[in-house]
Amino acid sequence: MKVLVVGSGGREHAIAWHLRRSGATVVVAPGNAGTGALNAPVQALDIDGLVDLAKNERVDLTLVGPEAPLAAGLVDRFAVEKLTVFGPTRAAARLEWSKAWTKDFLGRHGIPTAAVETVGSREEAHHAIERRGLPLVLKADGLAAGKGVFVVSTPAEVDSALHMLFDGLGEKTILVEECLEGPELSVLAFSDGQTLRVMPPARDYKRLLDGDHGPNTGGMGGYTCPSDATQELLADVEQRILRPTLEGMQREGHPYQGVLYAGLMLTRDGPKVLEFNCRFGDPECELILPLLETNLAEICLAAASGELGHVGVDWRDDRTYGVVLAARGYPDAPRTGDTITGLDGIPARVFGFHAGTRLADDSRLVTAGGRVLTLVGEDWHMVYRGARAVHFDGKQFRGDIGVEIPEGIGASR
Numbered sequence: 001m002k003v004l005v006v007g008s009g010g011r012e013h014a015i016a017w018h019l020r021r022s023g024a025t026v027v028v029a030p031g032n033a034g035t036g037a038l039n040a041p042v043q044a045l046d047i048d049g050l051v052d053l054a055k056n057e058r059v060d061l062t063l064v065g066p067e068a069p070l071a072a073g074l075v076d077r078f079a080v081e082k083l084t085v086f087g088p089t090r091a092a093a094r095l096e097w098s099k100a101w102t103k104d105f106l107g108r109h110g111i112p113t114a115a116v117e118t119v120g121s122r123e124e125a126h127h128a129i130e131r132r133g134l135p136l137v138l139k140a141d142g143l144a145a146g147k148g149v150f151v152v153s154t155p156a157e158v159d160s161a162l163h164m165l166f167d168g169l170g171e172k173t174i175l176v177e178e179c180l181e182g183p184e185l186s187v188l189a190f191s192d193g194q195t196l197r198v199m200p201p202a203r204d205y206k207r208l209l210d211g212d213h214g215p216n217t218g219g220m221g222g223y224t225c226p227s228d229a230t231q232e233l234l235a236d237v238e239q240r241i242l243r244p245t246l247e248g249m250q251r252e253g254h255p256y257q258g259v260l261y262a263g264l265m266l267t268r269d270g271p272k273v274l275e276f277n278c279r280f281g282d283p284e285c286e287l288i289l290p291l292l293e294t295n296l297a298e299i300c301l302a303a304a305s306g307e308l309g310h311v312g313v314d315w316r317d318d319r320t321y322g323v324v325l326a327a328r329g330y331p332d333a334p335r336t337g338d339t340i341t342g343l344d345g346i347p348a349r350v351f352g353f354h355a356g357t358r359l360a361d362d363s364r365l366v367t368a369g370g371r372v373l374t375l376v377g378e379d380w381h382m383v384y385r386g387a388r389a390v391h392f393d394g395k396q397f398r399g400d401i402g403v404e405i406p407e408g409i410g411a412s413r
Contacts, residue, residue, distance in 0.1 A: 001023075001061060009282055009356075010283060016028050035354070051078065051083065059083075068143060070258075075258075089257075099140070103118065129152075138150045138152055138174060141174060180267050180272060182265050184203060188260065193257045200288055208220060220398045221321075225319045240270075261281050287320045321378070322383070323387045324355075324373070326371050327367045354372075375390075
């Protein structure tokens with residue numbers, strides 16, 4: 001099978017890696033230094049260019065990595081062109097690109113989530129905050145590349161968050177949301193619109209610094225199969241959250257095909273939805289795919305064809321750990337162009353998935369984004385040995401990924 005992977009991050013490197021392990025021929029658009037010779041110079045939002053690339057390369061299947069092309073209608077356009085693609089339509093991807101719409105959807109279908117008010121101005125936001133009291137969570141309605149969520153506990157934090165949401169991100173609508181408490185959990189599933197195939201659960205770390213301090217980021221790493229993600233809990237998540245979401249989308253005329261990602265808070269009242277993503281998460285993808293024993297291309301092709309119910313999906317019964325190496329200044333103003341060395345010091349059986357990397361004109365490997373590399377393996381000590389072996393100026397990484405804390409990790413985001 002020949003597969004086109006759309007995107008340029010660590011998630012797309014992991015997808016390409018798994019596809020090639022299964023014998024597929026892979027093209028990545030635009031890719032990064034890790035996908036190297038597989039890359040095609042077409043940007044992820046160049047939908048016309050991607051259509052032409054898929055036709056010229058005669059690909060059998062296209063996998064869409066990031067959320068922006070889904071929100072822009074890439075899947076809809078590929079369907080018009082009779083090109084097979086794995087991912088939700090623009091209407092179905094609204095679960096991610098409009099948090100306000102999603103909150104209404106969850107309410108319509110009785111799916112547990114935090115209480116919320118949707119507001120359209122600073123004045124309305126302040127009134128809602130005064131009614132509800134701090135702490136609260138302020139969220140952008142639209143896509144914000146992981147930078148649109150603020151947990152606020154003081155008036156100063158409220159002012160800073162509202163400035164970023166309305167002025168920095170240019171949001172017209174924001175959510176004022178109840179601050180849930182408990183550990184977070186990411187539960188992802190393959191879907192063809194009717195059938196679900198749930199993946200191993202994962203826990204990611206959004207805060208920049210150890211102990212869950214510092215600003216929210218796009219993700220600093222994570223691990224799979226936390227001890228609190230029991231089979232009973234996962235069955236509850238499937239029955240009360242994932243299946244009702246799939247059935248609700250079907251009833252409302254937007255059947256959901258692709259990866260459905262539920263970001264959950266495990267509260268004292270049971271799991272509640274923090275957010276939905278409409279694609280593999282990052283770094284969750286890098287954590288989960290090394291455990292997949294079934295051919296990824298066959299799963300995605302079956303889902304895209306409405307035949308997922310006829311495909312078994314097998315996973316290794318292990319746990320993986322992933323540590324993100326981030327650039328100086330991440331997440332606010334990551335510096336690029338720093339030389340990366342030491343990749344040959346990464347231990348065997350630890351995978352180094354590239355994200356923000358590129359080859360300079362003089363063939364040096366250099367940083368090209370905030371999250372530079374994600375190191376993943378089953379041995380916690382070996383993963384951190386790899387993290388220490390890689391060098392670039394200003395390297396940042398957390399030292400507590402996968403260290404389980406009884407009361408859980410993090411707060412509502």
